[in-house]
Amino acid sequence: MTERVIDRVMDIADQLREQGAEAEKIGQLTDQTAKAMKAAGNIRLLQPSKYNGFEVHPREFAETVMATASLDPAAGWVNGVVGVHPYQLAYADPRVAEEIWGADVDTWVASPYAPQGVAKPVEGGYIFNGRWQFSSGTDQCEWIILGAMLGDAEGKPLMPPRMLHMILPRKDYEIVEDSWNVVGLRGTGSKDVIVRDAFVPDYRTMDATEVMDGTAQRKAGMSSTLYLMPWSTMFPLGITSAVIGIAEGALAAHLDYQRDRVGAYGAVKDDPYVMYAIGEAAADINAARQELLANVDRIYSIVDSGKEVSFEDRAAGRRTQVRAAWRAVAAVDQIFARSGGNALRMDKPLQRFWRDAHAGLAHAIHIPGTPYHASALSSFGVDPEGPLRALI
Missing domain, CATH: 2.40.110.10 (Butyryl-CoA Dehydrogenase, subunit A, domain 2)
Incomplete structure (x- = not known):
């Protein structure tokens, strides 16, 4: 069986966790993390095979971003944001790809x-x-x-x-x-x-409008399903995958922290209210994961069948993507609130995951108003106009 990038990521899990704390101190990814991600191929997931890219299904891209973010939120975020650019550059003028990757396929x-x-x-x-x-x-x-x-x-x-x-x-x-x-x-x-x-x-x-409405891909003669995927599916996918991965990392850190903890009312494992909160949060984070992945599978299937992805489909996809992010972060809030005062200490990883999850939710693609509104109008057969079409 061919090794996947996500397998390489898990092989360096300890390194990513350790470097994540250092990255927060210096305000950027460490050189060690960048080097490890290049070796693993994180940013080449959507890169054209001509330049040693993997051209993976967008689901695999999302799963890899989630895994990386669960270990180091910052690395996962960069994986999701920087990692989607090769998808767009695949249908830019061919001279651009040659300039960027001709000498080094690991150029970010x-x-x-x-x-x-x-x-x-x-x-x-x-x-x-x-x-x-x-x-x-x-x-x-x-x-x-x-x-x-x-x-x-x-x-x-x-x-x-x-x-x-x-x-x-x-x-x-x-x-x-x-x-x-x-x-x-x-x-x-x-x-x-x-x-x-x-x-x-x-x-x-x-042309930004042509990139977002798919005209640029068609003009470039793209035939691969990956590169015919809507920009409004692919760009948000990397960012929301990072947020959900951060939520998964927060849950793992919370479980590790609570496993042997004794709180004001005794052993946490004997507290049914905390156990309920953990169970519910785990279910919500998993639901966020599954709905995001199912959504990209659905859009991919439409494109792969040769059909056009309608505005209504794109709007519903954005609605799903936004809701997945908010659901995951709300779940993190539930477990963080039950972690006790020591979870606030800066040497504990849980507070960093909590802060990073909320920071990820602040990205413009996670603002719910427009995609919810546009999706609701579309479901009534109304074609939204003007600002309601933004980022959809």
Whole structure:
């Protein structure tokens, strides 16, 4: 049987747990963790086989992210965010993939996608400026995908707005040190980045709307089911998988902590109320896991059959994905509240999992209002418009 990346992750479980605590102290993944993840192939799960990628089913990607996050939340988060970029780069201009992976297939690519910069058209490309927050794992990355607003000749955003994804090498952007001072997911090193008057050639840009609605994949001639998957399924998948994996790690840490603990009312194992809470939380975390995996299986089956994934299907998928994250974090709250005062100590792993789970829930793709609203309207046969279609 062929060894999978998740098997390699479990082989380095102790190392990931140990390095997770160190990553929180230094505010980014440790060099040891990045090296171990490269050796295991975490970021090559969705990478094209031409560049030594595995092109796995999205379910396997999600399961690997969960496993990694259960051991080290920051490593799992980076796995989910940075690990989804090869999926998108597979249908970028072929010159981009060659530039990024031609010399080193383990080159990592950061983001963020928020359009916090402006791209001014010039001959052959764009002059690009802006500042972005939340570039997860950026210290370990040599390239980046950044969201931009298309500008006019004076560099002012055009109206109505048009969004682009700009792909830049490390020499064309600055990482802002000391810009990631946060309460959770500290080890992800999700720092700010700045671009000043960088020239980005046309072929290193992608139309954001075409990426999100699937036009970019079709224009690139993609035939693999993996690369025809909707962006609004794949990008959130990595992030929510990390949150659920963190919840699984929190449950494991809680069980380890409570196993022999004696509380105010005696041995915790003899307390039926705590046992009830643990049982319910374990069931909810497992339910979150299963509904996320079942959802990606469903979308994959639609794509694999050659059918188009409708907006209603995409909205229902986003609804499921968001609810899975909230369900898992709510379960973590239930067990953390029953862990006693010593669980608050910074040398105990449970408090870090608790903080990191809540930090993961704060990501924009976990805001429930729009996907819930859009999904409900779709179920009534109403086609949502405007902002209700965002990230769906």
